[in-house]
Amino acid sequence: MPTIILDKVQINQKIRRMAYQIYEKNWETQEIILAGIENGGYLLAKRLENELKNISLFQIKLVKITLDKFQPVQSEVLIDIDIESLANKIIVLVDDVLNTGRTLVYSLRPFLKIPVVKLQTAVLINRHHPSFPVAADYVGYILSTTLQDNIVVDLNGNEDEKVYLD
Numbered sequence: 001m002p003t004i005i006l007d008k009v010q011i012n013q014k015i016r017r018m019a020y021q022i023y024e025k026n027w028e029t030q031e032i033i034l035a036g037i038e039n040g041g042y043l044l045a046k047r048l049e050n051e052l053k054n055i056s057l058f059q060i061k062l063v064k065i066t067l068d069k070f071q072p073v074q075s076e077v078l079i080d081i082d083i084e085s086l087a088n089k090i091i092v093l094v095d096d097v098l099n100t101g102r103t104l105v106y107s108l109r110p111f112l113k114i115p116v117v118k119l120q121t122a123v124l125i126n127r128h129h130p131s132f133p134v135a136a137d138y139v140g141y142i143l144s145t146t147l148q149d150n151i152v153v154d155l156n157g158n159e160d161e162k163v164y165l166d
Contacts, residue, residue, distance in 0.1 A: 005165040006163040014140030019051030030060040033091040040096030072106035087114040090150035096153040098123040
């Protein structure tokens with residue numbers, strides 16, 4: 001039986017708060033890049049984009065990052081835009097769950113090839129089992145779990161949206 005961690009209302013509150021934090025730390029910029037890791041991270045980035053459009057005046061560019069999360073060393077990290085167009089920008093790398101940090105670390109690969117103003121990270125859930133030297137700048141919810149626990153983030157846009165422990 002899954003244990004619900006966050007319901008739709010709570011998810012929306014966390015995303016709104018994260019958007020305000022992103023705005024507060026970057027209010028002087030004119031453009032921000034939200035780079036969402038495919039699936040949950042990209043869906044979260046889209047939601048952050050919507051919230052940021054409501055509270056800020058800066059331009060927001062949404063970028064999708066694709067990689068094999070189970071074999072990140074061997075897989076190529078792809079982004080759906082020319083990497084050079086992101087040079088000298090503030091980039092927020094977005095994923096739904098931060099567990100060991102492996103996915104975030106390997107997702108950084110394309111951004112290490114260009115100069116950036118700032119490179120920040122945002123996650124909805126931080127499980128805090130660091131194996132890599134990466135931390136989230138913006139966190140919706142910190143949850144202590146065991147390594148065997150499975151956190152599922154369902155950002156389907158429906159009324160049954162939830163984060164749960166499977």
